[in-house]
Amino acid sequence: xxxxxxxxxxxxxxxxxxxxxxxxxxxxxxxxxxxxxxxxxxxxxxxxxxxxxxxxxxxxxxxxxxxxxxxxxxxxxxxxxxxxxxxxxxxxxxxxxxxxxxxxxxxxxxxxxxxxxxxxxxxxxxxxxxxxxxxxxxxxxxxxxxxxxxxxxxxxxxxxxxxxxxxxxxxxxxxxxxxxx
Amino acid sequence: xxxxxxxxxxxxxxxxxxxxxxxxxxxxxxxxxxxxxxxxxxxxxxxxxxxxxxxxxxxxxxxxxxxxxxxxxxxxxxxxxxxxxxxxxxxxxxxxxxxxxxxxxxxxxxxxxxxxxxxxxxxxxxxxxxxxxxxxxxxxxxxxxxxxxxxxxxxxxxxxxxxxxxxxxxxxxxxxxxxxxxxxxxxxxxxxxxxxxxxxxxxxxxxxxxxxxxxxxxxxxxxxxxxxxxxxxxxxxxxxxxxxxxxxxxxxxxxxxxxxxxxxxxxxxxxxxxxxxxxxxxxxxxxxxxxxxxxxxxxxxxxxxxxxxxxxxxxxxxxxxxxxxxxxxxxxxxxxxxxxxxxxxxxxxxxxxxxxxxxxxxxxxxxxxxxxxxxxxxxxxxxxxxxxxxxxxxxxxxxxxxxxxxxxxxxxxxxxxxxxxxxxxxxxxxxxxxxxxxx
Numbered sequence: 001x002x003x004x005x006x007x008x009x010x011x012x013x014x015x016x017x018x019x020x021x022x023x024x025x026x027x028x029x030x031x032x033x034x035x036x037x038x039x040x041x042x043x044x045x046x047x048x049x050x051x052x053x054x055x056x057x058x059x060x061x062x063x064x065x066x067x068x069x070x071x072x073x074x075x076x077x078x079x080x081x082x083x084x085x086x087x088x089x090x091x092x093x094x095x096x097x098x099x100x101x102x103x104x105x106x107x108x109x110x111x112x113x114x115x116x117x118x119x120x121x122x123x124x125x126x127x128x129x130x131x132x133x134x135x136x137x138x139x140x141x142x143x144x145x146x147x148x149x150x151x152x153x154x155x156x157x158x159x160x161x162x163x164x165x166x167x168x169x170x171x172x173x174x175x176x177x178x179x180x181x
Numbered sequence: 182x183x184x185x186x187x188x189x190x191x192x193x194x195x196x197x198x199x200x201x202x203x204x205x206x207x208x209x210x211x212x213x214x215x216x217x218x219x220x221x222x223x224x225x226x227x228x229x230x231x232x233x234x235x236x237x238x239x240x241x242x243x244x245x246x247x248x249x250x251x252x253x254x255x256x257x258x259x260x261x262x263x264x265x266x267x268x269x270x271x272x273x274x275x276x277x278x279x280x281x282x283x284x285x286x287x288x289x290x291x292x293x294x295x296x297x298x299x300x301x302x303x304x305x306x307x308x309x310x311x312x313x314x315x316x317x318x319x320x321x322x323x324x325x326x327x328x329x330x331x332x333x334x335x336x337x338x339x340x341x342x343x344x345x346x347x348x349x350x351x352x353x354x355x356x357x358x359x360x361x362x363x364x365x366x367x368x369x370x371x372x373x374x375x376x377x378x379x380x381x382x383x384x385x386x387x388x389x390x391x392x393x394x395x396x397x398x399x400x401x402x403x404x405x406x407x408x409x410x411x412x413x414x415x416x417x418x419x420x421x422x423x424x425x426x427x428x429x430x431x432x433x434x435x436x437x438x439x440x441x442x443x444x445x446x447x448x449x450x451x452x453x454x455x456x457x458x459x460x461x462x463x464x465x466x467x468x469x470x471x472x473x474x475x476x477x478x479x480x481x482x483x484x485x486x487x488x489x490x491x492x493x494x495x496x497x498x499x500x501x502x503x504x505x506x507x508x509x510x511x512x513x514x515x516x517x518x519x520x521x522x523x524x525x526x527x528x529x530x531x532x533x534x535x536x537x538x539x540x541x542x543x544x545x546x547x548x549x550x551x552x553x554x555x556x557x558x559x560x561x562x563x564x565x566x567x568x569x570x571x572x573x574x575x576x577x578x579x580x581x582x583x584x585x586x587x588x589x590x591x592x593x594x595x596x597x598x599x600x601x602x603x604x605x606x607x608x609x610x611x612x613x614x615x616x617x618x619x620x
Binding site for chain 1: 192194195200206212214215218221223224378
């Protein structure tokens, strides 16, 4: 095994699944996800030598994946694609409770992503890293090459905006938690 | 506390609404990308100096020391040791040196992209050479033993030669010789470009390298992979006086890679018929049967441009006559009188055509096609006798004469037929093929 193979085994192999999922969660379209993933890999390739010596390479690589996927999301939101795709069709073919629930879930997913797509870049990427990928503040700060307090500020501002944009959905979480319990 | 709960609720909402399973088909596509990426990473050359520099720079305590040391090294190297040599010049010099000293070299010259006309070259020290043309002719040479085999795959014939004639041909330098004799410095730097994840630096030579001359050479642009410091591809622009410029491309350059030795095997393939050369020391006896080869002298000259209506064909060449009859009938309906005798161009049995030269302004509709061939350096030779008679033998003699004069075929072969259809004794055939100077 040469140096490069060892580097790949150390840097990429352990987080391959996380990288793919991170892109898919934000993309949700096979072509867009593949484009974003390719874009992310290209960035990783270009920054390979700095990633090799980075104090937290996994957080940095995840950040690169999220950035690429988020760029695609912003483009789609700007083009109004999410609004159309997220809308519930007038005639739901299966009116059973589970079908309606699925449709509602898909709509909420679209609404959440659309709201994230409306956030400024730094805030969106910070909240995605923190809330979705569950990366600790300190590691996000290392990946973004900024202070931990800056990351906290981005996340706080993102939450404030999202709370307004998603106000109709927040009670639903309580409700689901209660019913699950 | 309420704010903390509220944050938790919101994060939970985002997490839940974005937790979706990765569909299998999407995972397969993304894994495919990862595999490509992995292969590319594994081929990436090591960069130990940069790695060391980064590791130093990420240790705050060492940062000042590292910067001071780097500054000192830069000043020493930049001012004292190599004050006049730029990094880009070093990349070119390194690639040129590697080409000069490498024991093997392989590449493809694309003479024309559409239709695809190309020649694959393989060189292996001390004197093995192979030239494989896309139109079905292959030449394998062992310079050390002075033996050579010319294979004509379309006709399933071969010509085995040895002795001084082969030695002199083996010494003809093709583009390999030119690539292996690049000067230390280029005439011009063309800048950088990124292709397929590779950083390429371009260099231009305005004159052919010392070991070769390319008639009408306008520019020879060499693009070097900055990471590996190896030649990636070459673009050659040629413009002879009064002629439009055209480009050739050298692609798939492999320097110092392991070459399959069977490429230089001089054993005739099974089922191929030998062609005996008059006066040649070595006559093929492996197959038992052999064709006699006439003595022919190819004439090299700038051929005239040609406009013609042809019938694009695929399948056996024996259908040439019916293709010509179809073109003739079509021209009759257009009331067009052919401007010359009929001809056929044979690239391969999957792609050939036959037709008639026509006056300017003639048009053609499918399935017929109007073609315009530019004036180009052409080898030609005429033979009397029935059309198609001794075809393999005379083509072998013709191509042998072309190579002996220091030229290489650069396009599909063509036959032009004159005479009376009913009287084979009064028929004649002109063989013609575009050529390029081999050195």
